[in-house]
Amino acid sequence: MRLEQLALVSAGSSLFLNGGGEVKAYIAQWLGLNENRIKPTIGGYQNHVYKVEHEGKPRIIRLRPQSQRTKKEIKEELTFIRLLNEHSVNAAAPVLLNGTFIHELRIEDKVYHAVLFERAPGTLMRVLDKSWNDDFFRKWGAYIGSMHLVSDQMKSETLHRRKRTVREPDPENILSKLPEEFRAWTSENLKQFTQTPTSKETYGFIHHDFHQGNLFVDRDSFTAFDFDDAMMDWKMYDLAVTFYHAIWQGKSFRPEEKGLPKRLYEGLLNGYVSVHPLTDEMVSQMEPALAIRDAFLYPVFSEKWTMTDWQKTFLADMENRLRDGIPYIEEKEYK
Template sequence: MEHSVEKQFTSEIMNKILSTYQLDTNFKKLGDFENYAFEVYHEGEAKILRVTHSSHRTQKELESELDWIQYLHGCGISIPAVFLSPNGNTVEAFQSEDSVFYASLFEKAPGNPVKLVDFDEKLFRIWGKVIGKMHHFTKNYQPGENIQPRYQWDENDLLRLEYYYPKSDQEALKAARNVVAEIEKLPKTKDFYGLIHTDVHAGNFFYDGDSIHIFDFDDASYHFFASDIAIPLYYFLISKHLYGTRGERNEFAREFMQAFLEGYREENELSQECIETIPLFLKLRDVDLYSVFSKKMPAEERTERIQHWIAEIKERIEKNVAIVDLDLNSNLK
């Protein structure tokens, strides 16, 4: 979280939020990267409180995210329910100096965080199945009354590349622009494009051995379905083989994609044209992350692992290659 936001998020603001939602005064902080996340309690029952600063999202943007979550939850997809405040709102606003903090309350997802030992064909298949189911139902989603539609993929703040890429990285900047330009040419048909989560990596769901329970829909946007397939693959490879060779990544990518796509196809049709764009969205994740590290992580705070990651990303962007080589004409059909 930016230091300027941290200074404004006082104990007084937190106490107002707890009081408004009639929550117990004890809580546990879970995260603070782009939003604050807390485990809170109502009469001893655990729930999840998310607090967002107005520099990150507007109230309308948050309400549109929660409208979609409620729709998917109603379709039987295992995602945490949204709780209304005592005032009947999905989002409550709290003034702080010259800005605002927005609070929303969610059901706590069942299951547990995913561990490396959980990465097997069963999990990959379930992972694909849930995303396929989300894509199937999102095709018929219509925003509720007075709900502002979520933004389009190319309205993402991280794609202000000239703003986030260091001035010394002109070669990477030019190559990144070309990736974005390629994606802009893709058709936005109903079976190719729609409102998606955009960030279903293993850190954004819990696993109970039989099902995954997805959360953190903060980055949901109208995007290409192939992106929701590329992102799980990308972060799986980073989790398992940040320091691995390209050959090792290729081998594990084949195992992952075969099981993942089997599960996906149980819930949603997947064209060969869609599959063939997956490498392009692996490249886009590199483009996005290069902006993320510039925006969120000063050089002096970067660990050896992060420095290695950034160096690899920059090299791939400049060479116009994805994190892995996929045999798009054989094992993914």
């Protein structure tokens, strides 16, 4: 399909693009770029994500189906990113385009909300690099704590995004996506996790998907991105997600480091407490939060993975944990 065969009609921040073809072609037409200059990234579970060069600068374009995220919800995400940057906590910022940050793209029979973001400086952290050490873990934890200090400015009562609460411990509908045999363990951990009283120290607007794939490192500077899942929740969930994925990668790439879980745990928490309060009740939430992350990822991986040998093995281990009530990692390994 030739780009000139596309019809483009602009209506404020809404763009109506007609014609067959891939999403890349529509983005090229919208931004006035050569389609070859639009490169797909790994992206997210529900999003189309591409790298582009726009007006001579590296950018990221994210398309989210309108049916899955309202404009108000995206505005709240972008407000949080703005607050972070205003408080010197680096986060990949949205780019103003034609007077707005959020654009509505109608592509064939679907409607998307599109946002253009600055591309974060630096690279993904290198697990095999010598810089992946105790000092790095502390800085990582301090960055999370700094984010959580800013999150207190997001007021729960005015937000439209999902919230985890005692009354609604499963806003992501994890239980409904799991086989029946996995639900008892997950339900138990959701209940345990939400027993911690909410306070300024324990609860707030958090990233909610803060693994190392959503963080770039440039020397000693961290920049987070992909706040699409941000919501009100207990703050320990961000630390648990970080720990979950760091342990996974660390054990995979550095299996000889037997003390790595303990060093990671202590580094992250020591860094966190250097800038943000960390109560005993928050610390007690780590184990149930890890189990919740396990349960959240199981249906995602079951659907998205191509089932290579290592993926089959990892998924089988998840099934054993969820069925038999086995922790993601035993506390004695990291405490």
